[in-house]
Amino acid sequence: MFVGKGGVGKTTLACATAMAYVRAGERVLIASLDQAHSLGDALGFRFAHDAGTVPGITGVAPGLDVIELDSLALLEDRFREVVRVLDTGGGHDHGIDLAALDPAELTGLPGVQELLMLVEVAQLVEEDEWDVLVLDCPPTADMMRILTAPDTLLGYVERVWPPHARAMSAAGVDLRRAVLAATVDRIVATVTAVRDLLADHGRTGARLVTVAERVAIAEAERVRSGAALLGLRVDEIVVNKALAPVPPPSGPAEHPAVHWYLGRRAEQLEVIARLRDAAGEVPVVITAHTGREPVGLDSLSALSYAVRARPMLVDNPAEARASSGEPVVRWESGAGLHSVYTMRMPLPVADPATLRLGRVEDDLIVGADGVRRRVRLAPVLQRCTVEGAELDGDRLVVRFRPDPRLWPR
Template identity: 70%
Template sequence: MFVGKGGVGKTTLAAATAAARARAGQRVLIASLDQAHSLGDAFGFRFPHDAGTIAGIATVAPNLELVELDSLALLEDRFADVVRLLAADSRHRHDGIDPAALDPAELTGLPGVQELLVLVEVAQYVAEERYDLVVLDCPPTADMLRIVTAPDTLLGYLSRIWPEHDRALSRGGTDLRRAVLAGTVDRIVAAITEVRDLLADPARTGARLVTLPERLSAAESARVRSAAALLGLRLDAVLVNKVLPPVPPVPDLAAAHPAVRWYLGLRAEQLAVLDELRGAMPEVPVLVTEHRGAEPVGADALAALSVPLPPPPMLGENPAEGNGPVVRWESGTGLESVYTLRMRLPVVDPATLRLGRVEDELIVGADGVRRRVPLAPVLRRCTVDGAELGDGALVVRFRPDPQEWPR
């Protein structure tokens, strides 16, 4: 996943990685989730965009395929399928329900619908195992964070509106329509859960943040790093684009042309920003792509631009190395026990940290992002005893609730 705000060259670097991997012999699909859809431009390729249709997958080079995912077109297509299915079902009456009376555009206001359709489509590409690598050119940062949180948001809505145990009763009941509806919701939950698990799996999914060597962009990068940790998304690297290349030494800078002094001054500022980025996130590789002058277009030019990344760290041997919460017993026995929930959280502004609890979920917010963290069974019988933030991690302590703890 390539993330970054507009204008940083995110699409170009995503295309460069895809082209280089394809040239190395991997089967690669690069999918654009950005509704600006400049991916085709990067390859010098124009997708057919007929109104009301979904653009298919196109081959632009050996081992390299492209697709631009239009969330509204997906919504219209999937909704039309549902309407046709219900219209063909002559055995049951759908009293009071006329799906054909709705317009797909009216559903775009429902939280997460468009984002989820795009993610489900991507998860299907991964499940097909046709590709060794699926590269996602994501929308600007704020929109991407909303997309990543969409699965948990929708699963939370469904769990509160129609809990799983109630759906199980409906599936085994005598009301056929209710049983069919429960089965449909179960399939939706399964698809969303698959997407959520794919995004949070550090062995399968990683994000690469594209930014510029500017202080404002670097500050945003630090907040994105915090959000990625909170959401359980592995951040592979920060790619700093359009860094000015070095020039031969200038013997007498004072006598040099003003353009030379300007160039050297700007490059010095950029190098200072790079040093600050590396100091702020020592665990994340900060890699540089030099300014090439001419914009690279086409698979060959893009492959030459690609920046090789170091291999990702080995995960899985120690759960604390991942982004997910880790629960441990700390001290005491029985009602005097103390348990901790620890999660990596390199917060930029500690004043933005917010904690809350709703039933069996801990609500954690920081740097403008919020996540609902399901509590482990042992913690559901506990009350929050305190929390501390330090060394890039949040630690929440729990003590047994005498009313809930088994005797």
């Protein structure tokens, strides 16, 4: 996954990296989630987009396929499928006529289009036709919203129509309601698979693309924090369009542009040094400015020699689990009602003032740097109250004490 704000060359680097994988003998698919459709612009051609149809996969070079996912076309296609399934249920309609809705009206429902794109990506992964799937993601704010969509939907469904209620409907005499319950169960299973794929450190990783500017670096730090909170593995941070070194000026008569260039490069080096200090163990990779804008297969192929095509997968499952964003619960001290338990989870907060904690039943709500996650507490912690929390480097530590009303005696 290539994540970054507009203007940092995210799409270009995604294409160049994909070509580097192809050169290493891998079969690669580039999938664009960016509704601006800049993937075709970077490759130098336009994809065919017929209104109301889902664009297909296009081969652009041996071993390299591309697809631009149109979320609205996906919404229209999948919505018609759901209506068709429900119509087969017969029975009473209880005054509900889904067919009366236009699919475009559903675009206002939060997360619907984002979820459909993620589901489509998961299905492409399961097809197993490619060794590497490179995602060109939309701008960072949109991408973070997409990443939170699965947990958001699953949380809503669990509270509005929990599994036991759906099971009762599926076993009831109302055939239409039974079909609806089965459809919702299928949606839940699909979205759960998407969420698990994103959080699987053995299969999925992200590369944050930025430029050597203070504002862009600050955003990259917040994105890294949000990615850690959501359990996404960050492989590296790529600083694009860095100015190359040049000889120092020979004297005061040197052209002013040389002094400007050296001053600008010194500013970039200072920003990069700050980023490396904040990135911790995440590698920071520098990509030099190419001068001319790399557009088209030939230019992108040349750029591919400057990017790394290292494996995106973690071969050791134990290492993948250890590096995941899932909380780790440990007993710290005491016994019985005087016990203290800790829950630790990776959280490299860019701005500690944004850290927020809350408790809703058996879940802990954690928010930081504009991202919020609902974390299901371990059974032992569900019988405890929150004692306190602190940031320990790049980790959040939350302490719990047993609740006398719930603790077994």
